[in-house]
Amino acid sequence: MADRTGQRATHRATQHDLCMAEPDRIRNVVLVGPPTGGKTSLVEALALHTGAVTRAGRVEDGTTLSDFEEFERVHQRSAAMSVVPVVHGGTKINLIDTPGYVDFAGEVRAGLRAADAALLVVPANAATDGSLDEATRQMMREGVEAAVPSAVVVTKLDHARADLDLVVAAVSEELGDRVLPLFALTTEHAEVTGLTHLLAHEAASEEARAAHARLVEAIVEEAEDEQLMDDYLEGAEVGEEALVADVAEAMRHGLFHPVVPVCAATGVGLTELLDLVVAGFPAPASHPSPEVFTPAGKTAPPLTADPSGPLVAQVIGTTSDPYVGRLSMVRVFSGTLRPDQNLHVSGHASSFFGDASGHEDHDADERTGALSHPFGAASVPAPELVAGDIGCVSRLTTAETGDTLSTPEEPRVLKPWTAPDPQLPVAVEAATRSDEDKLSGALARLAAEDPSLRVERNAETHQVVLWVLGEAHAELALERLRSHGVEVAVSDVVVPLRERLTGAAKGHGRHVKQSGGHGQYAVCDVEVEPLPGGAGFEFADRVVGGAVPRQFVASVEKGVRAQMELGVRLGYPLVDLRANLTDGKAHSVDSSDMAFQAAGALALREAAESVGVVLLEPYDKVSVLVQDALVGETMSDLSARRGRLLGTDQVGSDRTLVHAVVPQTELVRYAVDLRAATHGVGTFTREFAHYEPMPEELAAKVPRRTR
The missing domain is CATH 3.30.70.240 (Alpha-Beta Plaits)
Structure with missing residues (x-):
């Protein structure tokens, strides 16, 4: 049995390894799967196996990360995407661990944007009834819809109800018939002790030989090598080297989803998985970059992962700390990002998705602070971030998740990924006057961190509403507000109702007051009737003989409009109304604009009382x-x-x-x-x-x- 601490580690990560400047020696891989799939345990096992961390929680060059318990605790948080770089065979692999709960699908999509390939993680006990549960299928769809090359990792081989064949069959129902195992399990006393590569010709059992034949046939069918197909059809032996090369090519084109069984607890399959990632997944330069535009919306030339090219990076995650400030995690798609560099920050989500994005477009010039490589909860200082790599930038005060970083001389905008549409409203209000003063800034930071959250300040209901994806998302948002030093209370969401008259009516408004000096005098008669839904408001002067002086006709209309806004039954706006001013009286001294506004409001209220109002x-x-x-x-x-x-x-x-x-x-x-x-x-x-x-x-x- 392999030691979980990874005594077979092929390479120990040093600070130099994490800062490698060759994009072709980088792999960005996102782990996608259900919350019980074992993604975080797999990341931890790979970090230990490669020597990226030890039980003491240190990088090999002595950089302190945290103790191992803290490392585990941070990765087990269900709400946050995290990045852990490991090095295998001289290649840096950025492992992007994403949450498994539907409430945090936005983090999954951010991870998919940062990655060039995906590991679809499914536990070996996920198909005990013959099919995958819906949570697993939905996360798998997220990976497939992102159109990145992917492999299937079957975890928890040591589970009492583990069944690799059943899981492979269930995954095939979802992804198609190009889901095939690359390895057979080696067991001893009913315990999985290792893997046998099915492309090797040493498969001993009849079952393994049959699996080998199915795998070879699938590879040959997808191969673009016509000679390989001819050799296979003629019965010639197909070389293992050619098959391995074709597997890698098919993976890079998304035509083949190899299955790798892994047990994080025993270390089985870890080396094989790392080998597959390095050989089969594309380097940044081999994977298409997102669409790129100018801030004016014009299509710009496509990007390449060239460190000497124009700088274009995208913010894939944002955190705000009261002491450190805002920290932006970025994926560099082109060029090289350096400390103390002048940048242009562009956020144009609503240009792509309309006002429903909830984030206003913005552009600003800023200067970067220190750079670092993320390492779970900790970080390692970085002298620069090259094209294809993932890192963190400090001191960008305007940058939000989804924004684009480029040079002020050649600003660019990357099309953001589509954030899930939040449909659960949560009304919040500051707990104290002190909290009220801090709430606006905290909400702005919250929106900058999470594109899946929308902040609405409803002018009609006077409520601040957080639109979130679910209860867990709501709890996280409230927790983040508290972390920004703001205590809030949750209140019932008010739905904006309306009032409308049930029929035509007449109203008499008389506003007459005498209190010494100039008094107040205004009398008006108004006829009102409801209009069809959505028709709005109409007002007409039908007065004959100048009973209401011309200068006060508009005052009556103002009064009617003001009363409509206040409502006439329960305080909700009255809508879809026609009002005709038919008669009235004025005083040469005591009549005024305010008096006729009051009379108009009184006339509408009297008319409403006589005919009734529907909500x-x-x-x-x-x-x-x-x-x-x-x-x-x-x-x-x-x-x-x-x-x-x-x-x-x-x-x-x-x-x-x-x-x-x-x-x-x-x-x-x-x-x-x-x-x-x-x-x-x-x-x-x-x-x-x-x-x-x-x-x-x-x-x-x-x-x-x-x-």
Whole structure:
């Protein structure tokens, strides 16, 4: 059995290794998988195996990271992406560990942008019922949709219910028939002790020989070498060296997903996995870079991972510390980033995604601070960051996650990755006056750190609303606010309601006061009627004979408008109204603009009291994506929320998009309820549709709005 501390380490990482300047000797690999898949344990095992850390928690050159327990603790945090570089065979591998929970899919997408390849991590006990659970499948889809070369890593071989063959079959259902094991397990007394490479001709068992034949056939079919295909069809023996080269080529093109079984606890498969990453995954120069534009939106020449090229890097993560300040983790796509360098920071998310991004476009020139290589919770100083590498930059006060760093002389903008759409609103308010003063800055830092979080300051409801992906995401946001020194309280989300008259009516407004000196005198008669939904407000002067002087007609309109904003029943804005001024009286001395505004408001209130007011609630058009087996349950739930079903669309082979219009009051907690009903994988989008009357039995329970 191999020692977990990695006595077989092939190379020990030194500070020089972490700062290598050759992009072709860098591999950026993101680990994607469910929360119980063993990603973090695998990263820790690889760090120990390669000597990147020891049990004392030190890099080989003596740089102190932290004790090993702290190293483990930080990597086990479910909410944060982390980077741990290791060195194998002279190649630096940046291992990007991502969270497995759906609430933190934004971190997964950031990790996929930073990477050139992915390890899809699946535990060996993940298919005990013959198929993968939805959480595993959803994380696997994230990796596949990013269109990066990938391999499947099956972990936890020592689990009591481990079944490699069953997991491979289940993964094949999701990814297709090009998911094939590269290794067979070597066992002793029912315990996995090692791996046998299936491309070698030494496979002893009949089962291993059959697996070897299937693997060779798959490789030959995908190979672009026609001679190799001819030799195979003629029965000639295909050389192992040629097969290995074709596997690497197929992996780089995303045509083949090799399976590597690994046990972090025993060390089985660690060397084989590292060999595969170095030989089969592309170097930065071999993987396409993101689309690049000028700040004006014009397409710019594509990037290459050339250290001498124009500097273009992207912020893939942001942290804020009250003592250290803002720290930006970046992936350098072109050029070389150096300390104390003048930079242009561009953030143009809304240019690509519209206002729904929640982040305003911004451009600023800044100067970099110190550079470092991330190492889990710690860091190693870096003299520079070359194209293809990942590192951290200090002192960038305006940079947000997703922003582009380039030179002021040749500014560039990389298209950001698509952040998950947050659909759970959480209303927060400062706990004290002192917290209120600090809240705005803390919210700005929160938004800069997390593109998946949207901060809304609702001018109508006067609430600050954090839009998040789920309850865990909400808890993390509140924790981060506290870390910025701000205590907040959570309150009920207020849905913006409206009021509308039920019919036509007349109102008489009389505002007459005498208190010595100039008094106040204004009388007006107003006829009002409701307009169709969305028609707005119309006002007309129908006065005959100048009963209301011309200069006060606009004052009556102002008064009506002001009362509409205040509402006439429960304090919600009155909408869709036509008002006609028909008569009135004025005084040559005591009439004034303010007096006729007050009279107009009184006239509207009297008219509303005589005819009645209906409460309107906003409806959203929602599209809910669920497994086919849950369509009926989802439709019933939407109907129970007073929704109207509009139809369905098939998505892929096993998912359905359900369309409906639903009151916003029924959607406040829908993100949480849908997650629970679909085992964590149901998603939905929504957009405002229109207002409709609220049922009177519900309207009767709505409290008066306070301002």
